[in-house]
Amino acid sequence: MHPVGILAVAAAIAAVPLAAQAEPAAAARQVSAAPVSLATWCKKLVVRLPEVNNTECENSGMSPTGARSLQGFPLLARHVAASPDAKRRPVRVLLMGGIHGDELTSSSIVFNWLQWLGGPLASQFEWRVLPVVNPDGLLARNATRVNANGVDLNRNFPTPDWEHDAPRYWQVRTHRDPRRFPGAAPLSEPESRWVNEEMLRFRPDVIISVHAPFGVLDFDGPSEPPHKFGRLLLDRVGVYPGSLGNYGGVHKNVPVITIELPNALRMPTRAEQWRIWVDMLVWMSRNVERRNDQMAYVVFPHGQDVVAPAPAVLSEQP
Numbered sequence: 101m102h103p104v105g106i107l108a109v110a111a112a113i114a115a116v117p118l119a120a121q122a123e124p125a126a127a128a129r130q131v132s133a134a135p136v137s138l139a140t141w142c143k144k145l146v147v148r149l150p151e152v153n154n155t156e157c158e159n160s161g162m163s164p165t166g167a168r169s170l171q172g173f174p175l176l177a178r179h180v181a182a183s184p185d186a187k188r189r190p191v192r193v194l195l196m197g198g199i200h201g202d203e204l205t206s207s208s209i210v211f212n213w214l215q216w217l218g219g220p221l222a223s224q225f226e227w228r229v230l231p232v233v234n235p236d237g238l239l240a241r242n243a244t245r246v247n248a249n250g251v252d253l254n255r256n257f258p259t260p261d262w263e264h265d266a267p268r269y270w271q272v273r274t275h276r277d278p279r280r281f282p283g284a285a286p287l288s289e290p291e292s293r294w295v296n297e298e299m300l301r302f303r304p305d306v307i308i309s310v311h312a313p314f315g316v317l318d319f320d321g322p323s324e325p326p327h328k329f330g331r332l333l334l335d336r337v338g339v340y341p342g343s344l345g346n347y348g349g350v351h352k353n354v355p356v357i358t359i360e361l362p363n364a365l366r367m368p369t370r371a372e373q374w375r376i377w378v379d380m381l382v383w384m385s386r387n388v389e390r391r392n393d394q395m396a397y398v399v400f401p402h403g404q405d406v407v408a409p410a411p412a413v414l415s416e417q418p
């Protein structure tokens with residue numbers, strides 16, 4: 101975006117008070133319209149999620165995608181189109197929380213951000229939001245990082261040479277840490293398959309995945325990395341076989357921002373949640389390019405989605 105555009109957008113968002121984003125009247129209207137099933141699912145989820153109540157969950161606009169977790173919990177998503185006055189196709193943002201079920205705040209903050217999607221800066225983007233990627237881990241008697249199969253979903257993505265690298269990394273580098281088991285095969289789990297299908301369908305220009313508790317930002321992929329969102333500073337923690345950052349950022353060439361909140365159980369202050377959100381939106385406005393990359397998302401006939409050679413058009417992005 102042109103620098104003047106950035107200033108205008110930043111000024112616009114600064115002019116919108118926090119309270120104005122919630123639109124309580126609209127929220128109240130939606131309560132009665134919430135499908136019974138969403139109310140049932142929310143009842144289960146909110147018990148675990150700090151600072152998310154039933155009303156917020158039922159008003160989140162989430163709906164079932166047809167996919168289910170290993171234990172049958174529906175995998176929920178919300179799709180939000182960009183404001184219609186956009187002249188070019190909007191930048192597509194895939195935002196997800198709770199890929200590790202015991203990082204409770206990573207889902208809660210995504211629910212809170214959902215309430216701010218109507219703001220002037222956020223509405224320039226098209227959003228696909230997956231607040232709870234690993235519901236079985238979240239809802240286990242003691243919430244677990246891994247899914248119901250004991251698989252770390254964030255090591256189960258089909259990075260090249262996964263069959264060699266992921267089991268070896270798990271055995272040698274983690275000493276068979278059960279919290280980091282990559283699974284028997286790439287995309288062996290319904291939850292990681294679902295995320296992969298969401299990527300194939302939505303073709304995001306940028307992916308944001310929220311975790312906890314390391315209190316940093318991590319970044320994989322092209323373009324200039326963000327240096328600071330709220331109090332979180334860039335600290336590139338490394339690339340792992342089968343991780344989403346490695347799969348999306350390194351091999352699919354889509355920028356992947358990993359937000360590590362400072363605590364898995366206790367939420368950042370509302371003001372800090374807002375600062376992270378605004379810094380993220382401003383960074384995306386400046387740095388994320390529209391991708392023309394159908395080639396990079398080809399699904400090969402043997403079922404294994406692999407990275408195709410980057411087409412020439414990729415180097416001619418606006």
Ligand SMILES: [Zn+2]
Pocket residue numbers: 200203311312
């Ligand atoms: Zn995590």
